[in-house]
Amino acid sequence: MVKIITVYGGMLLTAMGRTLLLALLGLFFACILGIVFGIMGVVKNKILNIISQIFVDVIRGVPMIVLAFFIYFGIPYLFNTIIGGYSFTFSALQAGTICLALNCGAYMTEIIRAGILSVDEGQMEAARSLGLTYGMAMRKVVLPQAIKTMIPTFINQFIITLKDTSILSVIGFPELVNTAKNVQANTFMSFQTWAIVGIMYLIVITILSRSAKVLERRLNVGR
Amino acid sequence: MADNREIKVSVKNLKKDFGDLQVLKDINTDIYKGEVVCIIGPSGSGKSTFLRCLNKLEEVSGGQVIIDGHDIVDKNTNINKVRENIGMVFQHFNLFNNLNIMDNLTLAPVQLKKCSKEEAVERGQNMLKKVGLEDKAGNYPNQLSGGQKQRVAIARALCMQPDIMLFDEPTSALDPEMVGEVLQVMKDLANEGMTMVIVTHEMGFAREVADRVIFMDGGFIVEEGTPQEVLLNPKAQRTIDFLNKVL
Numbered sequence A: 001m002v003k004i005i006t007v008y009g010g011m012l013l014t015a016m017g018r019t020l021l022l023a024l025l026g027l028f029f030a031c032i033l034g035i036v037f038g039i040m041g042v043v044k045n046k047i048l049n050i051i052s053q054i055f056v057d058v059i060r061g062v063p064m065i066v067l068a069f070f071i072y073f074g075i076p077y078l079f080n081t082i083i084g085g086y087s088f089t090f091s092a093l094q095a096g097t098i099c100l101a102l103n104c105g106a107y108m109t110e111i112i113r114a115g116i117l118s119v120d121e122g123q124m125e126a127a128r129s130l131g132l133t134y135g136m137a138m139r140k141v142v143l144p145q146a147i148k149t150m151i152p153t154f155i156n157q158f159i160i161t162l163k164d165t166s167i168l169s170v171i172g173f174p175e176l177v178n179t180a181k182n183v184q185a186n187t188f189m190s191f192q193t194w195a196i197v198g199i200m201y202l203i204v205i206t207i208l209s210r211s212a213k214v215l216e217r218r219l220n221v222g223r
Numbered sequence B: 001m002a003d004n005r006e007i008k009v010s011v012k013n014l015k016k017d018f019g020d021l022q023v024l025k026d027i028n029t030d031i032y033k034g035e036v037v038c039i040i041g042p043s044g045s046g047k048s049t050f051l052r053c054l055n056k057l058e059e060v061s062g063g064q065v066i067i068d069g070h071d072i073v074d075k076n077t078n079i080n081k082v083r084e085n086i087g088m089v090f091q092h093f094n095l096f097n098n099l100n101i102m103d104n105l106t107l108a109p110v111q112l113k114k115c116s117k118e119e120a121v122e123r124g125q126n127m128l129k130k131v132g133l134e135d136k137a138g139n140y141p142n143q144l145s146g147g148q149k150q151r152v153a154i155a156r157a158l159c160m161q162p163d164i165m166l167f168d169e170p171t172s173a174l175d176p177e178m179v180g181e182v183l184q185v186m187k188d189l190a191n192e193g194m195t196m197v198i199v200t201h202e203m204g205f206a207r208e209v210a211d212r213v214i215f216m217d218g219g220f221i222v223e224e225g226t227p228q229e230v231l232l233n234p235k236a237q238r239t240i241d242f243l244n245k246v247l
Ligand SMILES: Nc1ncnc2c1ncn2[C@@H]1O[C@H](COP(=O)(O)OP(=O)(O)O)[C@@H](O)[C@H]1O
Pocket: B018, B021, B023, B041, B042, B043, B044, B045, B046, B047, B048, B049, B050
């Protein structure tokens, strides 16, 4: 145990850093996807509603590990071999970010759509009746109220995304689980290695969910 | 009706359906500057839908709605510009819950660049005074009573300095003891010469304040005229039946 910490501690911490980086990158792009597809899901336009729904259904209907392999191996194969004439690859970080962004983006779409729908329709109508545009009403009246209801689910989604990064060890991105596999292979100390990795996740996630609670309370008090 | 008066709202052959349900069948009427029109009728007769067609909160299915010469059914008309001149007061107030009372009043004038922030606040204070709530500027909607919320909603609409005010059952969601304070604000507004279209079940108010009463049923205007005519000497059997039920 002590040997793992002294010899491999730095390596595992760096890997934790990469895990966090991947989660943050994924979450950032997921938010953009979520806002775009979420709003497409609530506007009065059947075609946009359907596009938003298809995005959510497709991503939710495919396991993330399959999505990861598809993006990392499948898409370059499509360009390089099936279509031919391209030499095109993703780095593991790029593929991992795309994969997380799509996966988490589908859930963010649902969170944002539900958040907007939870705001009483009368708020939008009152704003529009004063002459405000749809965009102004959304920004100044509806979204601020929607975001307040979304915060707990949003933080929850961040935690899920952080855990999901471990799936991306399969495409060789040296995040925490991938790195820990190497440590185990070198030391044969399975119990100790995975106990340490588990505790590392536990600490980071606990800190996250605690600060989420504090943030939530502050927002409720401050209105 | 003297015909030299200015027409503010002209409705011709207005039709509205929700899918297979025909809610407004053929509505024709003109509303004059300074006129106070009360719309009465049984629940589900299309009163709210009619009112919401006047500022295009509902997409119209047929006919014309002309506000100050602008046909709002026409896709080329900038509906937001037309709405700036039409205030609307809702049954459930619909104050912006994320904003305090002053911000509720100033949001639209400032966003739409009607005036500077300072002017908007000053106007907001005047409007709050007018509805008797000058001490509530810093409160949030959930800290007010229903009657106070509705008075703020009226003040919010007035801050855009509209020519026309629409009211959809403004007192129906209020406890009885708060109805009077809201009706008083509306009476003051009527006395100042505001053009008003009011869907209401307050027959006493309609009799006292309305220039004209419209009785709607089944998506049609069944009968219209002075309060004296419609409320005291109704001609149509459906009006008589309705008034017998509510009075
Ligand atoms: N958005 C809507 N979708 C479908 N039907 C509606 C909608 N709004 C109103 N209706 C229907 O239209 C009819 C008239 O409604 P409304 O105008 O609210 O009547 P009133 O205000 O006179 O009570 C009712 O049958 C109602 O169910």
